[in-house]
Amino acid sequence: MEIKAGMKIDNRYQVVELIGEGGMANVYLAEDIILMRPVAVKVLHEALAKQERFVERFRREAEAVASLIHPHIVEIYDVGEQDSMYFIVMELLEGKTLKEYVRQKHFLSVSETISIMRQACQAVELAHKNGIIHRDLKPQNIFIKEDGTIKIMDFGIAYQQEASPLTQTNAVMGSVHYLSPEQAKGENATVQTDIYSLGIVMYEMLTGDVPFTGESAVNIVLQHLREAIPYVSDSNMHIPQSVENIVIKATAKNAADRYKNLAEMKVDLDTCLNVERMNEPRIFFEPSEEELEIPEVSSDVTESVSNIKPKKKKLVFLTGGLAVLIIAILIFLGSFLNSDVLVPELVNKTEAEAKIALELAGLKLGKVESIPSDTVEIGKIIKADKEENTKVKKEETINITVSKGKQIKMPSITGIMQAEAEDILVNQGIKYKIIKGKPLNGEAEGIIINQSVAEGMNILISTDEVEITVAENEEIRLENLEGYFLSQAKSYASERQLELEITEDFSESVAENKIIFMPDYWPGKTVKIGDTIKVVVSKGPKPVEIAKPIENEGEKPKPIEEDAPIVSSRLRGEG
Structure with missing residues (x-):
């Protein structure tokens, strides 16, 4: 099926344009016409959709990511199938892949590298705790947003021992640079x-290039098996040894020499720039004889890792957090023997997890109702219209009810001090945002003068946010009023x-x-509402005393004594 702009997928996601192409799927920008938000829709290539192993791998990716809720893992909104077109709907990311980012900057600073590595470790650690191994960590699968936040993508890679003419060569080559010896x-x-793989990614961020290159995938794989990783300090001598040691330990040939888990690796990332560690000695691991054994390589090798013959093939399943998927697969297999199928466990699962489990059981997801719940986490299923293990006919529709989170009544916080209001909101788990506002009726600074949700209204504490307006006396840049009339x-x-505090004085000018002047004024001074400013107002020139007429003509006026005080008419601020 050709996907064009304007086409609606699942009668909900309207395609805008193609924004990414991969070896297994293409990604489209689309508009969710129900929630009115942009989304990314990943669609499995039409040729691959005809092969069950690729469809299963695609579904496994959706199941894996849907079970992982983390700020550094791409979020899955929906999964589905329409006319043999398999799709995953996920959050739309704005930014670029880490691969593009490194190419643009040539290499990253030590501090930025550590920041990105810490975020990646946090995300992948959650996957590991849920029994999920990513298997294809590389800069192409790490997205970096404008603010420096990263998102791990593409959890769908599993073991792939056979080459397929439908597999894009570039996709294989892209992965082989980050392939571990045991995978090879x-x-x-x-x-x-x-x-x-994360160690190789860290190497590339610090140096701007991958450690091993070659004319074929097999050539690169052999280097991963027997060649030591070049030292990052050979490319940049200013990289601290404590930082280089993280790369050395993460990329040790023997898996037992590597970090036991990502929590241990994060400790090193957190402390590697401490002064006492910067010049620590370089670590070194001696390769064992077993590590130096090279697997047989076919003579007619192609650009595919599958031509390396492993000593032993093993079947790999996703485990841990994907128990619902395994159960659903068993139900699905049993459905061939009987037209009736059992409803899988859905309670406390997400909508995306439920949709996959129902599809694998031969059922369909019907209406999704959302209601508040005091006991079930937001986004998790409260109940289904058919209980778990109920026998139903194949292709039957199952309706579910999803939690919107806990709902409470909005308390009244208007008229009280900000600190008291915040205590009330925090204690009740209500999210809030503070904005400043001009007092409406002369309220004191710090008093709540408005709340965006009225008292008694229902509020979902997991998603809703309340705006509270706090009275603040705005700072006013004071003008110089010298020369103004008093009325002005x-x-x-x-x-x-x-407020004005007025005093008067005589002035000749x-x-x-x-x-005349403002005693407390200086350029740039600021005041707040209600403050008092002082001004000195002119009474005009000081009156001149006229000598009284001399009553006795014979009497001459007395001369002014030399020591008599002279009264100056000059006032403060003049001259």
Whole structure:
């Protein structure tokens, strides 16, 4: 089926444009016309959709990611199938892959490398705790957003021992640069497998290139098996030895020499820039004889890792957090023997997990109702209209009810101090946002003057956010009022809710009723609503005393004594 702009997938996701192409699937920008949000829709290639192993791998990716809720793992919204077109709907990421980012910057600083590695370790550690090994960690599967936050993508890679003409060569080559020695030998992937790949990713961030290159995939694999990883300090001598040691330990040939888990690796990442560690000695691991054994390689090798013949093939299943998938597969196999099937366990699963489990059981997901719940976590299923292990006909539709989270009544917080209001909201688990506002009725600073959700209204504490407006006396940049008429100064103060403290004085140079000067003013001074500003107002020039007429003509006026005080008419602020 050709996918074009404007096409609706599952009658809900309207395709906008193709935004990514891969060896297994293409990714489209689409609009969720129900929730009115942009999403990314990953669609399995039409040719691969005809092969059950690729369909199963595609479903396994959806199941794996749907069970992992983490800020550094891409979020799955929906999975489905329409006319043999298999798709996964996930969050739309804005930014670029780590591969593109490193190419753009040539190499990353030590601090930025450590920041990205810490985020990646946190995400992959959660997968490991749920029994999921990524198996294909590489910069192409790590997305970096504009703010530096990363997202791990593509959890669908499992062992693939056979070459397929439908498999894109570039996809194989892209993975082989980060392939662990045990994967190259056909052995089971473990926690240490992902740690090795992360070590290669860290090497590439610090140096700008992968440690091993070659003309063929097999040539690169052989280097992973027997060649020591080049030292990152050979490319950049300023990289601390404590940082280089993380790469050396993560990429040790023997998995037993690597970090036991990602928690241990994170400890090193957290402390490698401590002063006391910067010049620690370089670590070294001696290769064992078993490590130096090279697997037989076919003479007509192609650009595929599958041509390396492993000593022993083993079947690998996803475990741990995917128990629902395993149960659903057993139910699915049993359905061939009987037209009736059993409803799988759905309670406390996510909608995406339920959809996969129902499809594998030969059933369909019907209506999804969302209601508040005090006991079931948001996004998890509260109940289904058919109980677990109920016998139903194949292709029957199962309706589910999903939790919207706990709902409570909004308390009244208007009229109380901010600290008290925040205590109330925190104690009840309500998310809130503080905004500042001008007092409405002369409220004191710090008083709550408005709440976006009225008292008594229902609020979902897991998703809803309340805006609370706190009274704040806005800072006002004070103008220099010298030379203003008093009436103008009073208007200025009144408009800004300021008080005037007026004193009067004589002035020879400033006209009457004009401001001579402001005692407490300086350029750039700020005041708040209700503050008092002082001004000195001119009374005009000081009156001159006129000498009284001399009553006795014969009497001459007395001369001014030399020591008599002279009264100056010069006032403060003049001259």
